[in-house]
Amino acid sequence: MEKEDALNALAALGQETRLDVFRLLVKAGKEGMTAGAISDDLSVRPNTLSTHLGVLSRSGLVQAERDGRSICYRASLEAMQGLVTYLLQDCCGGNPELCAPIVSLVAGGGCEPGGAC
């Protein structure tokens, strides 16, 4: 991931409504959610939401797919992975020995399949 991509992703997530949208989509998983469903869920007006969804889409953090009259949005786990990797690469670059605790925390306590994370 290039610096500009990371910058766009971070800026996109650094706004409350968009962070809410992204987390909601992550929770929704691969089925995703329509713009209308997100709008209802978060009580954000459709046109305002559409602007935010555009920012998230352009940053690559979410992907849009039309399904009939609705448009389905999904969180891009690949983009998320890229962002986290970018941040951790920065971390490791100068201080490999300081990075270990982060990795072990993520790898050890994070995500057992089916676990409560």
Place this chain on the structure above:
Amino acid sequence: MEKEDALNALAALGQETRLDVFRLLVKAGKEGMTAGAISDDLSVRPNTLSTHLGVLSRSGLVQAERDGRSICYRASLEAMQGLVTYLLQDCCGGNPELCAPIVSLVAGGGCEPGGAC
């Protein structure tokens, strides 16, 4: 890490100068850098930099310590760890099976001590 903390951290990193500062401090490691050194390195005016350092400090991503006439700034790996964990927790929450590739990538290819990451 609470949502508001994550939001502040993401917003802080979602600005080019501040991302540059943060990456520079990560590279600098535990020795940190003085405000003046950062200013010289990035060619940012001292007063402008001071504003950005304030944002980063308030977000918890960097810590300041006075050393004589200078003030030394250091990246907080703990805050970084908290942010990454927060993002990955979101990831795992609804889709533990999708999270595995991220974790394995980070844990496997990320950071061998002394390695090139």
Place this chain on the structure above:
DNA sequence: TCCATATTTCGAGAATACTCGAAATAACGA
């Protein structure tokens, strides 16, 4: 105490971001 260095705070101007109502576009079914 006085001066030089290092950094921050203040105040203002310009640029950017956020939100909204209204109107436009796209898709489906009668």
Place this chain on the structure above:
DNA sequence: TCGTTATTTCGAGTATTCTCGAAATATGGA
């Protein structure tokens, strides 16, 4: 084709952010 639903685009108003010069604060040394 026409009407309905779903979403986006447009334009404007407000708020926030970014940057800067100037002034203030803090520290150390002569």
